[in-house]
Amino acid sequence: MLVDHFPLVGLRLRTPRLELRLPSPEELATLAEVAADGIHTPDVMPFLIPWTDQPSAEVARAVIQHHWLRLGNWSSQDWSLSFTVFHAGDVVGQQSIGARDLAVIRQVQTGSWLGQRHQRRGIGTEMRAAVLHLAFTQLGAEEAVSSAFADNPASQAVSRKLGYQPDGLDRHLVRGAMVIDCRMRLTREDWERHRTIPVTIDGLTPCLPMFGINTA
Structure with a gap:
């Protein structure tokens, strides 16, 4: 079975309302369609690479290719796992979590997007809480980092609710204009003080070596 050779396909994170896991081919197609239907209004761009400015068919294809690329390039020293989120x-x-040299650096980074019709329902907070639980309780992370543009208050609000603290600013060029990127950092201690969402994890043990975790 595929899970015997690539155990990540058996990994499940569950919260009171959500399930996070890798998608089947049909579910990946649905994820691509959710992105093509719209993630944000045309007047804003929440991503450093404006991939959602493409025609809808190309947006859908980009989601599929990005999913395959991340899994195909997987290394225990440099990985990024993009969970499909089910409600x-x-x-x-989609909710991603990634790290480089996690066993030494002890830091993860996260990123996410939600279809527009699913926004403003607390789903974004709950799905990030799921991967933070994975990072801090199972993968030995000591800090998590994220960022959001200054004109993306919804993402910044999620970070604050989960206990992140400001970690400086960056300047980037997006759509030909300068944007301010607000970095956020979450320590294990702040995460513990702010955690309120219960999370259960299944299928993790065989995955640990893929995350660079020594199980010997």
Whole structure:
């Protein structure tokens, strides 16, 4: 079976409302369609690489290719896992977590997107809480980092709610204009003080070596 050779396909994170896991081919197609239907209004761009400015068919294809690329380039020293997020059985978005040299650096980074029709329902907070639980309770992380543009208050609000603290600013060129990127950092101690969402994890043990975790 595939899970015997690539155990990440058996990994499941669950919160009271959500399930996070790798998608089947059909579910990946649905995820691509959710992105093509819209993640944000045309007047804003929340991503450093404006991949959602493409025609909808190309946006969908980009989601599929990015999913395959991350898994195909997987290394225990440099990995990024993009979970598909399910709410009441429906595909609603994507939550990623990644790290380099996690066993030494002890830091993860996260990123996410939600289809527009699923936003403003607390799903973004819950799905990030799931991967933070994975990082801090199972993968030995000591800090998590994220960022959001200054004109993306919703993402910044999620970070603050989960205990992140400001970690400086960066300047980037997006759509031909300068944007301010607000970095955020979450320590294990602040995460513990702010955690309120219960998370269960299944299928993790065989995955640990893929995350660079020594199980010997």
